Amino acid sequence: MSRKPYPTPLAIPPLSVKHTHTIISLHGRGSNADRFGHELLASTNLQARLPTVKFVFPTARKRRSTVLKKIPIHQWYDNYSLEDPGQRTDLQVEGLYETAEFIRSLVAEEAQILGEGNYSKIILWGLSQGCAAGIFTLLGG
Numbered sequence: 001m002s003r004k005p006y007p008t009p010l011a012i013p014p015l016s017v018k019h020t021h022t023i024i025s026l027h028g029r030g031s032n033a034d035r036f037g038h039e040l041l042a043s044t045n046l047q048a049r050l051p052t053v054k055f056v057f058p059t060a061r062k063r064r065s066t067v068l069k070k071i072p073i074h075q076w077y078d079n080y081s082l083e084d085p086g087q088r089t090d091l092q093v094e095g096l097y098e099t100a101e102f103i104r105s106l107v108a109e110e111a112q113i114l115g116e117g118n119y120s121k122i123i124l125w126g127l128s129q130g131c132a133a134g135i136f137t138l139l140g141g
Contacts, residue, residue, distance in 0.1 A: 006102050009058040010037045012047065020052040022110040023123045024103070026130025029065075029075045033057035036127075058106060060099070060130075066091055076133035100137040 010033040013019070027036035037057030041047055046055070062072040066080050066088075077095025080088035103124065111119045126134040 004061050006061045007033070007059040009033055009056050009106065012037065012041065012055040012057075014054050015047050015051040018052050019054055019114070021050075021121045021123065022054045022056060022114065023050075023125070024056045024058065024106055024110070026058065026076065026103075026124075026126030026134050027060070027074070028126075028128030028130050029060075030073050032074050033059040054110070056106060056110065058102070060133075063095055076129050096133065096136050099133045103134065103137045 025037065025040065027033065034057075037055065040057075041055065046053075060074045060076045063075050063078050064070045065073050065075060066078050067082055075095070076099045077092045079085055079092050085092075107119070107122055107124065110122050111117075114121050124134050124138065125131070
């Protein structure tokens with residue numbers, strides 16, 4: 001199993017001195033933390049609306065994409081078909097397990113920063129492939 005490191009996440013501290021919650025946002029296939037994070041925050045004004053929230057945007061590591069003829073792109077896991085994700089699910093396993101391990105470490109790190117037992121103050125969400133990776137992680141993958 002390949003263990004290439006994940007890029008350092010983009011972390012945007014709260015506008016307020018007080019840090020009450022953390023939102024971890026996972027991008028979709030082909031994107032990255034810089035592009036996704038800055039666009040999301042600029043287009044939604046989330047920082048002003050949630051001044052005590054820290055935003056964490058991890059980047060999926062580059063993997064060779066079977067769908068895109070083995071071109072390396074940022075993706076949380078590989079898959080065989082965009083139309084039928086149930087085909088060749090064996091291609092998804094390695095990436096999903098590596099991603100789940102990485103995301104769990106980010107969640108644990110943020111819970112420690114927020115204080116013991118503060119897992120309830122962390123929101124994990126994602127778009128597209130990031131959503132699937134987040135659900136897999138939360139289901140114990």
